[in-house]
Amino acid sequence: DAKTTQPPSMDCAEGRAANLPCNHSTISGNEYVYWYRQIHSQGPQYIIHGLKNNETNEMASLIITEDRKSSTLILPHATLRDTAVYYCIVRVSGGYQKVTFGTGTKLQVIP
Amino acid sequence: SAVISQKPSRDICQRGTSLTIQCQVDSQVTMMFWYRQQPGQSLTLIATANQGSEATYESGFVIDKFPISRPNLTFSTLTVSNMSPEDSSIYLCSAQGTGTGATEAFFGQGTRLTVV
Numbered sequence: 001d002a003k004t005t006q007p008p009s010m011d012c013a014e015g016r017a018a019n020l021p022c023n024h025s026t027i028s029g030n031e032y033v034y035w036y037r038q039i040h041s042q043g044p045q046y047i048i049h050g051l052k053n054n055e056t057n058e059m060a061s062l063i064i065t066e067d068r069k070s071s072t073l074i075l076p077h078a079t080l081r082d083t084a085v086y087y088c089i090v091r092v093s094g095g096y097q098k099v100t101f102g103t104g105t106k107l108q109v110i111p
Numbered sequence: 112s113a114v115i116s117q118k119p120s121r122d123i124c125q126r127g128t129s130l131t132i133q134c135q136v137d138s139q140v141t142m143m144f145w146y147r148q149q150p151g152q153s154l155t156l157i158a159t160a161n162q163g164s165e166a167t168y169e170s171g172f173v174i175d176k177f178p179i180s181r182p183n184l185t186f187s188t189l190t191v192s193n194m195s196p197e198d199s200s201i202y203l204c205s206a207q208g209t210g211t212g213a214t215e216a217f218f219g220q221g222t223r224l225t226v227v
Binding site: 034036041042043044045046049085087098099100101102103104 | 115142144146153154155156159203205207215216217218219220221223
């Protein structure tokens with residue numbers, strides 16, 4: 001699986017958009033970009049994934065650059081409950097693939 | 112989506128003893144995994160629990176220390192054997208389906224183990 005690089009920490013004001021970047025310059029054509037988050041003392045939670053097109057669901061939006069070497073997770077209106085560690089992961093498509101976690105970004109939402 | 116239940120949610124154990132952690136998924140899944148998360152660290156994959164065959168262990172993890180069972184498509188156990196304080200961690204179970212496209216993984220809430 002391709003390696004990802006994320007900033008170790010970020011702050012965001014409550015109610016503002018949180019934009020979490022991820023670099024994955026060695027991503028290959030059949031690898032998807034996944035985002036998970038881990039709220040303190042809980043198991044990781046799936047947020048969103050994409051291959052090449054931008055994606056949006058009820059939790060977040062995922063913007064993938066045209067060359068697919070980086071992406072941004074957007075939480076449109078951050079709340080205090082969004083304080084968590086956010087993991088960007090790239091992995092090949094299809095089943096039978098394990099999920100390998102990097103160090104992630106610790107997002108602190110500030111009142 | 113899949114709901115994953117782990118038992119126990121936490122335990123305090125004496126060194127030299129063993130603890131078996133159970134993972135139950137509410138639907139049949141092809142892939143199940145066990146992770147360890149040491150304090151303040153990210154998740155590290157221990158092994159893939161294979162149904163009907165021996166688990167596949169990652170580098171640094173061995174079957175004698177972390178025996179795993181997977182008797183069917185919805186259940187797995189991880190045993191932490193001959194525990195030492197260094198084994199104090201959160202242990203997480205994960206499950207995912209298989210398909211031709213992207214498949215997300217689901218996680219249990221973890222078992223917080225303290226070895227004294």
